[in-house]
Amino acid sequence: MRKTIITIIFSFSILCLLNVKTFAVTPEFYESQDEAIANTIQKLESSSYRPGTYPIKIYYNQNGLALEETIYITVEGPFTFITGNNAIDATGVTISITDAKRYQIYDWIKATDAHAWRIDTLEELPIDGVDTSKLRFEVGTYEISFNALGISTSVPITLIESSALVNNTESGWYDQNLFLNSENEFELFDSFGFTILKIGVVIMLVIPIIFLFLQFFWSLRTMANLKKVMHKRTHHKSHNSNQ
Structure with missing residues (x-):
């Protein structure tokens, strides 16, 4: 028993x-704040993070002291547009003509992962406009635009005959699993x-x-x-x- x-x-x-x-990740200390910021941005961009602003802890030496600081780092993509503290981004996609004909505003936002945010507070901003006036339901590449509080970005939309949806090949940001822990500069993700x-x-x-x-x-x-x-x-x- x-x-x-x-x-x-x-x-x-x-x-x-x-x-x-x-x-657990051992913090990596740099010789200066500028070096820490530059290397952190490089790591974020090389890891194909979704465009956005992230709170990141950096570690660096200054006057013989080991310092820790939390900063906001903005990762930009090819279609990221920033005005003041507002930013917007979307991703070009390839879809079928059949799907394009039935797409509503929400569908375009979801398919292109269109999103807007403030780089100073991380607040999400609503997408308040989608312009598809340049779109023609024929095989080819067209532009659609997204607007949010006065800022906008345009992305290429490629239409094909096939009825099967083609996953976004413009970048690896869409539907990416993001677990950025502010307690460490980076943490290993659960695979x-x-x-x-x-x-x-x-x-x-x-x-x-x-x-x-x-x-x-x-x-x-x-x-x-x-x-x-x-x-x-x-x-x-x-x-x-x-x-």
């Missing part, structure tokens, strides 16, 4: 540990494979736990039955001796 309980507690502890962050691995470990732990619980309750039931049998035998012997 004690062994069964210890096994259950141990398995539960492992399950709890699975929720603890597995990876799909690692997620599958965790699920597999959980399954391997849960099945034995279920088995142990079943064994535990089966043991209790067996012990209860044995007690009943022993009680009946004792009662029977006592009755015979009285006779």
Whole structure:
């Protein structure tokens, strides 16, 4: 019984540990603030981050002191347009003529990942206008424009005959999995494979736990039955001796 309980507690502890962050990133210190900012921007752009403004912690040395600072870094794409503190971005896409004919404003915004924001507060701004007047429902490349609070950007839209939607090939930003943790400059992302691995470990732990619980309750039931049998035998012997 004690062994069964210890096994259950141990398995539960492992399950709890699975929720603890597995990876940690050691902060990288630079010789100056400018160097830290430049290298951080380069890392963001080389990692194909979605255009936007991100709060990032940088680490650098100044006058012999190791400093930590949180700054806002704006990653721009080929169709990013910034005016003052407002920014807007969208991505060119390839779609079929059939799909283009049925697209409404929301569909164009979603397909091109059009979005606008403030680079000083990170506030999202609404897309308040989509201009598709240059679009012709024929094979070719056309421009559509998106507007948000006075700023706009135009992106190429390529129409094809095929009815199958073609994924965005202009960049790798659309539908990207972004987990930018402000506690570190960068954190390693949980990959799909690692997620599958965790699920597999959980399954391997849960099945034995279920088995142990079943064994535990089966043991209790067996012990209860044995007690009943022993009680009946004792009662029977006592009755015979009285006779």
